[in-house]
Amino acid sequence: xxxxxxxxxxxxxxxxxxxxxxxxxxxxxxxxxxxxxxxxxxxxxxxxxxxxxxxxxxxxxxxxxxxxxxxxxxxxxxxxxxxxxxxxxxxxxxxxxxxxxxxxxxxxxxxxxxxxxxxxxxxxxxxxxxxxxxxxxxxxxxxxxxxxxxxxxxxxxxxxxxxxxxxxxxxxxxxxxxxxxxxxxxxxxxxxxxxxxxxxxxxxxxxxxxxxxxxxxxxxxxxxxxxxxxxxxxxxxxxxxxxxxxxxxxxxxxxxxxxxxxxxxxxxxxxxxxxxxxxxxxxxxxxxxxxxxxxxxxxxxxxxxxxxxxxxxxxxxxxxxxxxxxxxxxxxxxxxxxxxxxxxxxxxxxxxxxxxxxxxxxxxxxxxxxxxxxxxxxxxxxxxxxxxxxxxxxxxxxxxxxxxxxxxxxxxxxxxxxxxxxxxxxx
Amino acid sequence: xxxxxxxxxxxxxxxxxxxxxxxxxxxxxxxxxxxxxxxxxxxxxxxxxxxxxxxxxxxxxxxxxxxxxxxxxxxxxxxxxxxxxxxxxxxxxxxxxxxxxxxxxxxxxxxxxxxxxxxxxxxxxxxxxxxxxxxxxxxxxxxxxxxxxxxxxxxxxxxxxxxxxxxxxxxxxxxxxxxxxxxxxxxxxxxxxxxxxxxxxxxxxxxxxxxxxxxxxxxxxxxxxxxxxxxxxxxxxxxxxxxxxxxxxxxxxxxxxxxxxxxxxxxxxxxxxxxxxxxxxxxxxxxxxxxxxxxxxxxxxxxxxxxxxxxxxxxxxxxxxxxxxxxxxxxxxxxxxxxxxxxxxxxxxxxxxxxxxxxxxxxxxxxxxxxxxxxxxxxxxxxxxxxxxxxxxxxxxxxxxxxxxxxxxxxxxxxxxxxxxxxxxxx
Numbered sequence: 001x002x003x004x005x006x007x008x009x010x011x012x013x014x015x016x017x018x019x020x021x022x023x024x025x026x027x028x029x030x031x032x033x034x035x036x037x038x039x040x041x042x043x044x045x046x047x048x049x050x051x052x053x054x055x056x057x058x059x060x061x062x063x064x065x066x067x068x069x070x071x072x073x074x075x076x077x078x079x080x081x082x083x084x085x086x087x088x089x090x091x092x093x094x095x096x097x098x099x100x101x102x103x104x105x106x107x108x109x110x111x112x113x114x115x116x117x118x119x120x121x122x123x124x125x126x127x128x129x130x131x132x133x134x135x136x137x138x139x140x141x142x143x144x145x146x147x148x149x150x151x152x153x154x155x156x157x158x159x160x161x162x163x164x165x166x167x168x169x170x171x172x173x174x175x176x177x178x179x180x181x182x183x184x185x186x187x188x189x190x191x192x193x194x195x196x197x198x199x200x201x202x203x204x205x206x207x208x209x210x211x212x213x214x215x216x217x218x219x220x221x222x223x224x225x226x227x228x229x230x231x232x233x234x235x236x237x238x239x240x241x242x243x244x245x246x247x248x249x250x251x252x253x254x255x256x257x258x259x260x261x262x263x264x265x266x267x268x269x270x271x272x273x274x275x276x277x278x279x280x281x282x283x284x285x286x287x288x289x290x291x292x293x294x295x296x297x298x299x300x301x302x303x304x305x306x307x308x309x310x311x312x313x314x315x316x317x318x319x320x321x322x323x324x325x326x327x328x329x330x331x332x333x334x335x336x337x338x339x340x341x342x343x344x345x346x347x348x349x350x351x352x353x354x355x356x357x358x359x360x361x362x363x364x365x366x367x368x369x370x371x372x373x374x375x376x377x378x379x380x381x382x383x384x385x386x387x388x389x390x391x392x393x394x395x396x397x398x399x400x401x402x403x404x405x406x407x408x409x410x411x412x413x414x415x416x417x418x419x420x421x422x423x424x425x426x427x
Numbered sequence: 428x429x430x431x432x433x434x435x436x437x438x439x440x441x442x443x444x445x446x447x448x449x450x451x452x453x454x455x456x457x458x459x460x461x462x463x464x465x466x467x468x469x470x471x472x473x474x475x476x477x478x479x480x481x482x483x484x485x486x487x488x489x490x491x492x493x494x495x496x497x498x499x500x501x502x503x504x505x506x507x508x509x510x511x512x513x514x515x516x517x518x519x520x521x522x523x524x525x526x527x528x529x530x531x532x533x534x535x536x537x538x539x540x541x542x543x544x545x546x547x548x549x550x551x552x553x554x555x556x557x558x559x560x561x562x563x564x565x566x567x568x569x570x571x572x573x574x575x576x577x578x579x580x581x582x583x584x585x586x587x588x589x590x591x592x593x594x595x596x597x598x599x600x601x602x603x604x605x606x607x608x609x610x611x612x613x614x615x616x617x618x619x620x621x622x623x624x625x626x627x628x629x630x631x632x633x634x635x636x637x638x639x640x641x642x643x644x645x646x647x648x649x650x651x652x653x654x655x656x657x658x659x660x661x662x663x664x665x666x667x668x669x670x671x672x673x674x675x676x677x678x679x680x681x682x683x684x685x686x687x688x689x690x691x692x693x694x695x696x697x698x699x700x701x702x703x704x705x706x707x708x709x710x711x712x713x714x715x716x717x718x719x720x721x722x723x724x725x726x727x728x729x730x731x732x733x734x735x736x737x738x739x740x741x742x743x744x745x746x747x748x749x750x751x752x753x754x755x756x757x758x759x760x761x762x763x764x765x766x767x768x769x770x771x772x773x774x775x776x777x778x779x780x781x782x783x784x785x786x787x788x789x790x791x792x793x794x795x796x797x798x799x800x801x802x803x804x805x806x807x808x809x810x811x812x813x814x815x816x817x818x819x820x821x822x823x824x825x826x827x828x829x830x831x832x833x834x835x836x837x838x839x840x841x842x843x844x845x846x847x848x849x850x851x852x853x854x
Binding site for chain 2: 010011012014016018019022023044046049054058062064066072074075076108111112115119122123137145177237245248250252253262269272273274279280281282285
């Protein structure tokens, strides 16, 4: 009675080799816990879409259905509607980048652009360079194409260019397929690449003949400090990824890629194969929204809201977090990156945190090699300031419990004190 | 001074090997010509969305924006909304297939399911089996994963099971990664797999332990004859692809896949990497449409419309097309497949046809190996009957011109007469 059964998966041995290293998204896996009312979620980078005026959305949708019915319901072009690409041209001009509509392809969020770029550029075994930590969705997208991922550490000015140069020297010219970077309010580290380093990065990329992919979802959400020119403004060969998810809404799944024409041509082939075309309805609705409403006001409002939440989080961290913790101080975007002593395994601590009514994303999700378990990403974008303070207090309790043991070890001289720095100071 | 310049693409040598065989879609490439008012398009398989009542769409969109605002604008789950999957469960029950919501993932049209299945199942060099000709979008999606494609010929009862069996014997058990089939009103051949052959196909797939992918975009658009049970109704291990594009609208980019749980789990990982999630807005809008309107009436109306267009095309073919031509007689769906003497290259003839105000898709687009150039796919779904008659008359003229030379050769005994049959009779 009660014989243990071996469940035989008759599909085993049928999957493609490329899926071996594709991991589930730690953030997506937390969606269940994150949506419980009693849990303060610092896990998902979800914009606060409740700030987008409902009337504006209704009006955009009504116009789309009424005035563009048959176009909106039909298949569209693979590159996306020229009208929406025209809006992107204007948006990019505002951040100092000159592109034409023919330099752009509309994608299913910026995530699709990451997948398609991986598909057209990465052969198994190719080396790619990313920041470490980096956006977990990029690691997920690229990993299906089986690259070797080299990570470059960051400090408060973003990617450490000296470390990048050392890697490029080691790999030699064309030694990597591309450098993937998130220069503004990096996900997950929250740091921003300084103007001087942007220039150096471009110089090195040219010198070593390695293409650059610039991912810029948060660029418009700056709370303080001056706007830094995108890498694409410094070099027309930079592949730039943008998204409407943070300035409007993720629910329409609209992003874009600006790239040199040959790259764009290959990407378009890959996009045809992946989904034929994007949603004409979503594109027209976005066009209506961006031409018919004061969307810049909404972004301004959102930026103020996120700035307040960042302040609440930084204050609460300073008040509640243990003395051993370090964290970054983002000038915009959605995320703070916090680091604990190497001894602490924040992945195994997560279940306990959820029990205490708070979630975060353990740091190893943002590295290709399982490191970073003593780190965590804290998203301040979604919860109200009061909830943020409450959540950080809860999280601090969970950490304190675990740190008591650590302190005893340090006092006994068994482990060294202090975290291993990822370019962060005591806030 | 008119010196010829060699344009150096500095991106050459940087693309992944897998993109080498990915071709552009012949149909997508014809979009430009197909949209000219003076051209009758038989090229794109575009549903007539003008038959979808505008008020119903407006009401669905308004409800979505008004009542589901923040959910519709936010990121959603990767597997798709459970409410929409519930609607799919009902739809599939109506065609004799029992599935639960957990057996389903909502995709960006059925095209995304093809791409994701290729991604999780095909290693470079793996053999896959398709009908020949087959859906060009499937060939496009699969080709990026570098399979060897074996094609099985069809006759008036669909895939020739004797030819399939011969291939399976040759390849041995598990010798192919999967069999991909479009049993109803096949794209592009227009033929339907008979009930007896469906049973045999499933038996053979089990015997040789090869998974089956059943693509069923047109199943509900039957003009005559009895409903044949889907393969998925005969075997729960069949991977079934469905789409809302033909019963509602392609513009929302919504399809689904029903598959065994292990496959679904891998597919979900691949989907997360490809786009995080589908559009919540599109899903909710579809839910509103399918629960709030008499959508079956719309499908009935559409089916009647398409039947009338098929009749117009078959009549016109009989009246105008040259004696050497053969074509299929579809009982539903969108397409007629026509075959000319092997001598005729319909790919090179296309430019001339466009000049004469008519387009089609040359047959080689539907084969992996460049064969089929003496064939063409004629989509009757989009043009009005009068335009269809006019278009076929124009096309017949272009063909007649070219056939004069052919006849002279046949008379002189230089080439043999008659087409090479793909299961079609003189209509």
